[in-house]
Amino acid sequence: MSGLAAGPRTDAVPDASPEAVLSVRNLTVGFRTEDGPVEAVHGISFDVRRGEVLGVVGESGSGKSQSLLATLGLLTSNGHARGEALHDGRNLLTMPERELRRVRGRRIGMIFQDPLTSLTPHLRIGEQLSETLRLHAPDRLSRSDVRRRCTEWLERVHLNEPARRLEQYPHELSGGMRQRVMIAMTMLAGPELLIADEPTTALDVTVQAGILDLMRELQRDLGTSIVLVTHDMGVVAGVCDRVQVMNGGRIVESGTVDEIFHAPAEAYTRRLLAAVPRIDDVRAPPAELVDPHGEPLLRVEGLGVDFSLHGGLFSKRRRFQALEGVGLTLHAGETLGIVGESGSGKSTLARAILRLIEPTVGRVTWLGRALGELDAKAMRDARRDLQIVFQDPFASLNPSMPVVESIAEPLRVFEPALSRRGRRDRAREALSLVGLDDSFANRYPHELSGGQNQRVGIARATISRPKLLVCDEAVSALDVSVQARVLALLAKLQRELGLSMLFITHDLAVVSAVAHRVLVLYRGRVVEVAPTRTLFAGPRHPYTQRLLSAVPVADPRAERHASGPAGQAGDEDGAASNAGERLREVAPGHWVAEARQGRDVPGDTGGPGDPARSGAEPAFEPTAPTG
Amino acid sequence: MADAPYDDPDTRPLDSARSTRGRDAWRRFRRNRPAMAGLVLLVLILLAALIGPYFTPFDNETPDWSAFRAPPSLASGHWFGTDQNGRDLLARTLQGTRVSLAVAGVATLVAVVIGVVFGAVAGYIGGRLDQAMMRFVDVLYALPYILFVILLMVIFGRNVYLLFAAIGCLEWLTMARIVRGQTLSLRQREFIEAARAAGLGSAAIVRRHIVPNLVGPVVIYAALTVPEIVATESFLSYLGFGVQEPLTSLGTLIAEGTDVFEILPWLLWFPAAFLVTLLLSMLFIGDGLRDAFDMRGHG
Numbered sequence: 001m002s003g004l005a006a007g008p009r010t011d012a013v014p015d016a017s018p019e020a021v022l023s024v025r026n027l028t029v030g031f032r033t034e035d036g037p038v039e040a041v042h043g044i045s046f047d048v049r050r051g052e053v054l055g056v057v058g059e060s061g062s063g064k065s066q067s068l069l070a071t072l073g074l075l076t077s078n079g080h081a082r083g084e085a086l087h088d089g090r091n092l093l094t095m096p097e098r099e100l101r102r103v104r105g106r107r108i109g110m111i112f113q114d115p116l117t118s119l120t121p122h123l124r125i126g127e128q129l130s131e132t133l134r135l136h137a138p139d140r141l142s143r144s145d146v147r148r149r150c151t152e153w154l155e156r157v158h159l160n161e162p163a164r165r166l167e168q169y170p171h172e173l174s175g176g177m178r179q180r181v182m183i184a185m186t187m188l189a190g191p192e193l194l195i196a197d198e199p200t201t202a203l204d205v206t207v208q209a210g211i212l213d214l215m216r217e218l219q220r221d222l223g224t225s226i227v228l229v230t231h232d233m234g235v236v237a238g239v240c241d242r243v244q245v246m247n248g249g250r251i252v253e254s255g256t257v258d259e260i261f262h263a264p265a266e267a268y269t270r271r272l273l274a275a276v277p278r279i280d281d282v283r284a285p286p287a288e289l290v291d292p293h294g295e296p297l298l299r300v301e302g303l304g305v306d307f308s309l310h311g312g313l314f315s316k317r318r319r320f321q322a323l324e325g326v327g328l329t330l331h332a333g334e335t336l337g338i339v340g341e342s343g344s345g346k347s348t349l350a351r352a353i354l355r356l357i358e359p360t361v362g363r364v365t366w367l368g369r370a371l372g373e374l375d376a377k378a379m380r381d382a383r384r385d386l387q388i389v390f391q392d393p394f395a396s397l398n399p400s401m402p403v404v405e406s407i408a409e410p411l412r413v414f415e416p417a418l419s420r421r422g423r424r425d426r427a428r429e430a431l432s433l434v435g436l437d438d439s440f441a442n443r444y445p446h447e448l449s450g451g452q453n454q455r456v457g458i459a460r461a462t463i464s465r466p467k468l469l470v471c472d473e474a475v476s477a478l479d480v481s482v483q484a485r486v487l488a489l490l491a492k493l494q495r496e497l498g499l500s501m502l503f504i505t506h507d508l509a510v511v512s513a514v515a516h517r518v519l520v521l522y523r524g525r526v527v528e529v530a531p532t533r534t535l536f537a538g539p540r541h542p543y544t545q546r547l548l549s550a551v552p553v554a555d556p557r558a559e560r561h562a563s564g565p566a567g568q569a570g571d572e573d574g575a576a577s578n579a580g581e582r583l584r585e586v587a588p589g590h591w592v593a594e595a596r597q598g599r600d601v602p603g604d605t606g607g608p609g610d611p612a613r614s615g616a617e618p619a620f621e622p623t624a625p626t627g
Numbered sequence: 628m629a630d631a632p633y634d635d636p637d638t639r640p641l642d643s644a645r646s647t648r649g650r651d652a653w654r655r656f657r658r659n660r661p662a663m664a665g666l667v668l669l670v671l672i673l674l675a676a677l678i679g680p681y682f683t684p685f686d687n688e689t690p691d692w693s694a695f696r697a698p699p700s701l702a703s704g705h706w707f708g709t710d711q712n713g714r715d716l717l718a719r720t721l722q723g724t725r726v727s728l729a730v731a732g733v734a735t736l737v738a739v740v741i742g743v744v745f746g747a748v749a750g751y752i753g754g755r756l757d758q759a760m761m762r763f764v765d766v767l768y769a770l771p772y773i774l775f776v777i778l779l780m781v782i783f784g785r786n787v788y789l790l791f792a793a794i795g796c797l798e799w800l801t802m803a804r805i806v807r808g809q810t811l812s813l814r815q816r817e818f819i820e821a822a823r824a825a826g827l828g829s830a831a832i833v834r835r836h837i838v839p840n841l842v843g844p845v846v847i848y849a850a851l852t853v854p855e856i857v858a859t860e861s862f863l864s865y866l867g868f869g870v871q872e873p874l875t876s877l878g879t880l881i882a883e884g885t886d887v888f889e890i891l892p893w894l895l896w897f898p899a900a901f902l903v904t905l906l907l908s909m910l911f912i913g914d915g916l917r918d919a920f921d922m923r924g925h926g
Contacts, residue, residue, distance in 0.1 A: 034654075354824060356820060356823055356824060380826040383824065383825070384826070387824065388821070388824045390817045390820070390821060391817070392817055395816050395817040395818065396816075396817035396818050396821045397818055397821075398818045398822075398835075398836050398839070398840065399818075399840065400839040400840050400842070401835075406818075409822065409835075410825040412827070412831075413825060413826035413827055414826065435637070435638035436637075436638060437638075437640050439640040439641040440641060443641065447641075449637065451637040455638075457821075460821070460825070482637065485637060
């Protein structure tokens with residue numbers, strides 16, 4: 001698969017060292033598939049030393065997860081492993097299932113990416129915790145002892161009100177709280193090794209920071225060894241002592257975290273690190289490049305979206321405000337980054353602007369025309385200029401259509417006079433613009449990689465030569481190196497086609513690399529708008545500050561200074577819950593929400609001397625959005 | 628950010644080996660032995676029913692005056708024997724198979740068309756219209772099937788094809804429910820939103836994006852509906868409704884055979900064997916199709 005030879009640091013296969021908790025030797029993992037046998041891991045060897053945090057990083061398909069699942073006998077039924085995984089002098093790979101089960105959980109714990117699917121939905125937290133304890137505790141414990149130990153551990157993972165949590169069901173907890181419960185559950189049995197497979201990938205950055213602090217604390221206080229499998233170089237830099245980089249089923253390089261980050265020996269590691277965008281190295285084009293005085297292409301004022309949730313035929317409808325009083329402007333050729341955590345309403349904002357969702361209140365003005373007032377036909381014509389690239393490259397393409405058809409689809413609407421042949425020619429042109437040649441035209445999405453499919457999505461969005469491209473988490477589902485190339489492609493298209501972009505993402509590092517200006521959304525409201533460099537250099541709003549400090553930086557030296565005390569989960573939004581905010585200009589082009597009596601509609605004006613206008617004002621409801 | 632920092636593996640041209648969803652499904656189907664056996668048997672039966680009558684020594688309605696109630700024999704040319712009226716059972720069985728299959732095809736086609744359109748519209752438009760349409764389906768479900776059939780027979784009694792088109796009008800209920808469920812989940816997918824962002828109208832979205840992605844479940848359910856209707860037809864003919872003499876169907880033949888089973892057992896055995904083989908092969912094919920189109924775990 002990979003053309004890389006194994007580096008000198010991994011060639012020799014040393015004997016199992018005495019201080020290792022787990023010694024893996026010549027581990028090969030293979031799968032039987034429809035296309036014949038596939039080898040995912042090609043004979044790797046490594047040690048996990050007592051009391052260390054070992055980071056295993058790599059892109060998807062590198063075999064990083066499979067190599068650790070294999071050591072615990074957790075491969076899917078079509079997988080098989082050869083080699084040795086020595087724990088306490090015994091080979092886990094040849095151990096009978098009965099004994100392996102005793103090692104799993106009691107001696108080696110494992111936590112997974114999605115804490116919701118790893119917890120049994122119909123059992124209370126307390127029941128699940130005590131079950132673990134009863135399975136693995138050395139002697140029989142009384143009911144009150146079990147309860148006491150469970151409560152202790154929930155406290156230890158910094159869950160507030162631990163006694164009440166024991167009575168709750170998994171769906172009543174937030175993602176971060178569930179992951180803390182998972183960690184408590186795994187640690188109850190007192191394992192000496194904890195294997196964490198992408199434990200924070202599904203979580204928001206502020207929540208992720210808390211979980212990583214917690215893992216670090218456990219390792220420090222209890223001496224538990226931790227193997228952290230992740231694709232995120234920033235997470236590795238913040239938490240790990242040693243790192244091994246995997247690619248194509250081999251260990252490319254391993255060493256201390258400082259060696260890997262500051263003196264990488266292998267070209268692959270260097271490329272991987274170079275592809276990671278970093279918030280401490282803002283590469284964004286300066287906002288001054290865009291003419292701030294001209295009339296903006298897009299102006300959004302007082303935009304609000306309510307969703308009504310209804311339980312069924314006879315239950316009352318409830319309302320939920322996804323967006324409230326959002327304003328922004330976008331100029332020709334400009335990229336505005338819209339960042340926010342899950343539930344902040346950023347995707348709703350994109351869809352409301354494009355009228356894929358009808359806004360409840362507010363005004364979207366495009367080239368001087370109010371989009372909300374257009375009828376169906378005029379709106380269809382306007383869509384020619386307003387295109388969108390979606391997050392999931394597979395899901396956003398019709399699986400039963402060859403990609404050339406998907407790309408040509410907008411032409412059926414916008415240029416109905418074009419012949420079938422003409423459409424195909426234009427689609428091939430659009431394909432070549434995103435770097436794919438003719439051999440891709442008649443493929444189906446399932447035959448292409450994520451990065452290739454995303455290029456197809458971009459080709460479809462740009463075939464009608466739009467003026468505005470909305471990128472809704474367009475690179476979030478991609479590996480870092482693919483992400484870097486897709487970002488480069490978007491930058492190229494922006495230059496060549498003169499596109500304006502709304503770049504929506506949860507990833508601040510990505511925004512720091514592409515956006516002229518950044519808008520921060522929190523719970524459906526704008527909390528801060530500023531030129532990218534200004535925002536990253538000096539965030540003013542407490543929420544923005546917290547968000548920026550939570551982002552892990554792919555640099556161990558910077559990360560060591562940054563680590564703060566672990567917060568209590570359950571009040572994870574303490575810093576920014578001052579409802580009733582309006583925007584105030586603190587510097588030219590830099591607007592910050594501030595607490596106020598009475599509510600005005602916040603507006604972003606984009607330039608000096610262009611005061612915020614107040615539009616229709618939605619009735620304020622104190623219901624906080626959930627999820 | 629610099630363009631293409633290094634050789635971009637995403638943009639390398641693809642080699643020529645390729646597969647489509649259909650081809651993948653066919654590959655999986657071919658590996659399913661019972662389904663392949665079913666397919667071979669079904670093709671053989673179809674060929675026999677369609678072109679067999681041109682090669683049989685006797686036709687299905689003319690009595691052979693020299694051979695009444697003749698047992699099966701290779702020498703006489705009546706390989707399946709004859710009935711009480713001296714008609715050749717082989718010819719009658721082949722002709723009956725043809726009628727049974729045609730009737731099932733008509734009813735299934737009607738059921739598929741109504742079910743897909745009804746289900747896709749209800750699922751895509753959603754809201755109150757969906758509620759109203761699906762409650763209508765629930766009401767039809769609740770009415771007794773056999774009552775409907777007897778009513779339809781009063782109306783269409785003379786024409787068996789019209790009768791079964793009408794039966795198809797009853798069989799679409801389950802199809803509509805399946806299609807609506809699939810459509811509801813398709814509607815949430817991003818490519819539908821992408822189509823809306825591209826400016827497509829509702830009708831075009833249903834036609835171009837919803838219906839083609841329903842092919843898997845629809846083909847599978849249709850393959851399971853055909854044997855159901857063949858069985859329904861047999862049941863109705865057994866009760867004495869259905870096709871009229873001199874035409875016959877597998878069900879009619881079996882009904883007649885049952886009456887004289889003790890003295891002329893071959894009159895039951897041959898048509899029954901045809902029916903059982905036909906139903907089993909179609910069920911195996913339906914099963915194989917379900918597995919072949921099931922994309923879970925196949926990317």
